[in-house]
Amino acid sequence: MLTTPAARASENGALTAKPSPPAAVASHARIRSLEDYHEAYRKSVEDPDAFWAEVAEPFTWRRKWNKVRGGAFSPEGSSTWFEGAKLNITENCLDRHLAARGNKLAIIWEPNDPKERHLRLTYRELYNEVCKFSNVLHNLGVEKGDRVCLYMPMIPQLAIAVLACARIGAIHSVIFAGFSATAIADRVNDAEAAFVITADGLNRGAKQIPVKRVVDEALEHCPSVRKVLVIEHLGWPVHMHEGRDVWYHEEVKEAGKTCTAEEMDAEDPLFILYTSGSTGKPKGVVHSTAGYMVWADYTFRNVFQVEENDVYWCTADVGWVTGHSYLLYGPLLAGATTLMFEGVPTYPDAGRFWQVCDKHSVTIFYTAPTAIRSLMAAPLDNVLSYSLDSLRVLGSVGEPINEEAWYWYYQHVGKERCPVVDTWWQTETGGIMVSALAGITPSKPAHAGLPLPGVQPVLLTQEGQEIEGNDQEGYLALKAAWPGVIRTTYGDHERARQMYFAPYPGYYFTGDGARRDENGLYRIIGRVDDVINVSGHRFGTAEIENAINQNPHVVESAVVGYPHDVKGQGIYAYVICHQGEGSTEAERNHLEASIIETVVAEIGKIAKPDKIQIVSGLPKTRSGKIMRRILRKVAEGETGNLGDTTTLLDPQVVDEIIAGRK
Template identity: 70%
Template sequence: MAKFTFVKNNQTTNLHTLKEQQMKTIRTFEDYREAYDHSTRDPEGFWEEIAQEYQWQQPWDKVLDWNFDEPSIKWYSGAKLNITENMLDRHLKERGNKLALIWEPNDPKEKFVRLTYKELHEQVCRFANVLKKNGVSKGDRVCIYMPMIPELAVAVIACARIGAVHSVVFAGFSAHALADRINDAQCKLVITSDGLFRGAKEIPVKRVVDEALESCECVERVIVKERVGWLPNMVEDRDVWWDDEIKEADRDCPPEPMDAEDMLFILYTSGSTGKPKGVVHTCGGYMVYTGYTFRNVFDYRESDIYWCTADIGWITGHSYIVYGPLLNGATTMMFEGVPTWPDPGRFWQVVDKYGVNQFYTAPTAIRSLMAHKIDHVLSYSLDSLRVIGSVGEPINAEAWNWYHIHVGKERCPLVDTWWQTETGGVMISGIGNATPLKPTFAGYPMPGVQPVLLDGDGNEIQEDDVEGYLAIKHPWPSMLRTTYGDHERCQKTYFSAFKGYYFTGDGARRDKDGMYRIIGRVDDVINVSGHRFGTAEIENAINQNEKVVESAVVGYPHPIKGQGIYAYVICQDGGADEEILKAEITETVVEEIGKIARPEKIQFVRGLPKTRSGKIMRRILRKVAEGEISNLGDTSTLLDPKVVEEIISGADHVETIDH
């Protein structure tokens, strides 16, 4: 029988020993090879050892049960736990007075917030009791639509404490997009704020929620946290203030026993249809994997200050601001602001202010800062940094080198992490100082991850120095279990393209040393500043304009965002003013999805390149948008080949829209 720390009735005992096992940590390339060999030779044994580092209320009967056909994946079957015990309670004895969370506000003149593990535990318990008082119980879905303030993290953990399923929606999505996500999950309660600060802007968050809830009959209660000091509309018998509720709440809230395969959260991501997918992650496997990857990728040490600049509305924030760091007893930072306000040295000012040791951000942020004078970086020492990281999209060589030289001072390893909402945690990456680094290459697979490159027929490509479709052939603990309310969609999206594999949707290259470089999406998904949007989702918004007959959207290289959105639009006859129509289309996209989905370019066309069966040839549209018209391939089989010539001719006159 495995060695467990077994918790019952809040009293910790041990099946074999009271001494906590030394956590498995990779420090050298030899450590990595040993761990990776173990994980591929005996995956279940490897992940059982890692799982023994955590507290379980009841041990598992079986480590793994799976097939990729249905798909059905179960890790640690029969085990009981509460992830918040492992994030908070187990640290209280030795780390109770250690900083758990540092919050840096949007305005550097405003006072920051620091919470110890003891203080965070108390706040989580209080708010968990607030949730219960307001009718939330185990299994209920809770939508969180908030700015990056400490209460966002508290709300996430409090949901997990009582077994409620949280669905965090980035507080930049429109009311329509928010309503879609609330209705799909049938959320019972919404947590929000009066407004938010983002750079020099003040944004009315509660107003967006009110508009969304006009079409959400499932919501019974709204809890509002004051942030900007506005007086929003408060609906009687529905809306309550966070501060009024929490001051009366008890500071003790026992953790709800959860099955390892119970839902922990739903996180919505765009796909190839207009409807967002609710990716489901579960308690046990997600805990084990995010904890393990955080500790190793970032070479975390006990006294480190770790900072991930992402928003908790995305998977990066879930896994590597909240869950991963706190599972390791780390000090994690939350940042409310933006990298260029009040000046482009803001990131580096914060690094020096707190002595940040690990800094994790997106290529989009790096590219935006590269556009400013280097003095904004050189004005700060950045001596505390030990590891720097990249997340959200492949980082180009120019940005990689700038980041490595000017921020990392050529001494910090730059971990270029590849992973997805669906994977739950980092899959391919450098690991601290342990593994080699190569610009534009994510690196080696994490222990426990078995990637393969496939050809178009689904055959594994065994040799190196090749390109192919990136797939995973064996489950890992934090992988998605389903798409909420639509398991068939999960099967079709991730497990049907290549039978017996999880297909990532990305193409990749493996070099002669076995390192992986992510080439990009091979499906109809556009990655804007690390945020993925399905082309159909944007096209559906554009097509709502009564003057639009049809549209097709593709991504094209953007110097800051990685990819920009290029829309080809067919209009009704009638001589509509193109500039007015562009403004109307942009406004509709913002209303339906949010500002982050605005097209950079809109080209009005007579027709679209379609096959005789009616399929739009996006490959051709992408190449035109990229300016690579010399290699369009055979267009003679199209329904109307002349359309391509007209699109190419018109593309020369398309200007970027000034937002």
């Protein structure tokens, strides 16, 4: 008989969850007890077709599927789910809820400034707004299959616009409204987008940012764009490019109030989301319609143990995958109330998150370790001033949460009564892969926990051999497909194949290292490739190096990650400048400021280096390869264990780098 990970964990004495009330009816779609988890996991492995067919059954389908799964982890790196099915995801997010939940709150919007009024949209109101926005897009010429890029503030119109694109069959690509004009242009051009949606400006804490101006700069280099739809948010005067730019509030006057949803194939792309990789060019991760829908809904319901009257708050921006899956699609598919926040956790003070929780009686709170660590640094009164009595589940996302932050979160925010779900997943997985299920499955500080049903993680050696047993460490891979798996990278499927499926044939390679503890619980221990996880957002070292190298003072650079108390990982840049530059402290300060300015212009503030060290050379092999292992150890302060440096082209450069370490 197949034993589940939870069964093995409980047998070995892992931290077990508190007993949950028995469910009236055990169901694949909803796990209510540890026994339910055992059964669901067993069936998901033994008969995945039957398992996922049952999970998918309750959705609204125009036409049912011919085949549940196809091509799982083939050498071509392809996977299909629910082949032959026809549907529209917005009918499942909106239309099917109208009869029973039409007057239920769908979205609560909390503005940046607590003195401003919040906004509430019921499911019926959201449906009406999405239909009107869909008709505006239709009237502008947007058709099924067109790519639409969105660069917007965290306002209700962003959620509405995303859903409107999905309703008419356009492929949305949200770009975080903090990226530079250059980064926007790269993404718009890669997607060959014909349409862009933006706003006049945005609020972010004490700052106001002219997003339309940034878009205008980007579109000087984007010949594919035909129309720009502008949302009035701050009331700022902006330049409107004649024949291209239009105001939404003017266009919507002519828009109808109903819009029939476009029929989509199960494997039609739903969205493209750009993420950094180990090369300099951002990659467009493509997710399909049906598989992503089923996975987002299933994981949302079970990880957070959502109930009908919950008020759920995911603090992520929609520009990241967490905002896609667990601010918009997951909650709306489940008929939940989701809170959308325009601001930042420290404005106007470090109690803002907790003030919002009390104001809206938030029951489920999902945020990033970076935010938690930044709030830990503030006086504890910022938390203790609020009751937080409504909270019942806490979540963590974006990077592994350290034990100190876990305990602070559990004790001071959750009052030692709220389970903490430390979720591990990636943009490419579409949804949560490894996590405790709140109050149901075993949990342990700083450990993601057990795999969800349908997820089969393995640890591999560098050579690709599976590592059996507990208390082991290796490369984390997945040996069976799940509905939310990445379908391709837009316009370059070979890149997806080489990155995820070619390294270890028959597996999806996550790029992460992991440890399976003595009880079978998984702990993610960091990237094994040239990717830095900054505040939960991944940046390829090559992408940052390419930006630094645009600076006219720079000859060459090498970037590595290092442990950072707040961000998880910081960016440490080693930079070679032209001969004679940077010889004095004043010159070095000027160069560092100039380099940061270049990175911000090329990528955005979120990618600016935390430390820049001006060096005369880099540790290279005789073939010219930079020894990043050495640079990483120096950045981490582990200078006493650099290994053999005698094979380097110039071993003395290492001594210089150590002496100049910041």
